[in-house]
Amino acid sequence: MFVALQSLDVLTTLIGLQVGASEGRTFIGNLMRVGPLNALLISKIFAVLLVSLALRFKRPRLVVFLNYWSAAVVSWNLLMIVMSGLRGNG
Numbered sequence: 001m002f003v004a005l006q007s008l009d010v011l012t013t014l015i016g017l018q019v020g021a022s023e024g025r026t027f028i029g030n031l032m033r034v035g036p037l038n039a040l041l042i043s044k045i046f047a048v049l050l051v052s053l054a055l056r057f058k059r060p061r062l063v064v065f066l067n068y069w070s071a072a073v074v075s076w077n078l079l080m081i082v083m084s085g086l087r088g089n090g
Helices: 002-018 026-034 036-056 060-089
Strands: none
Touching: 002 036, 002 060, 026 036, 036 060
């Protein structure tokens, strides 16, 4: 689930940026100076490290929380893509 959500986050963020949405997360926004794909890949490395630490220290609830957070981010990205499309057609 974690890998799928992270992949969807990268995909929806890139699509959102392409249709005119902006990055809402400050950390990722600052990383965008190195390029959108590079910034997203760096953020995913941090996400994998965080989940690895959570599993190492037997904190599975943190992984569940991160999955819910990622699902919310992907949902937000999809909403921004739809809204950008509506603005473009209106």
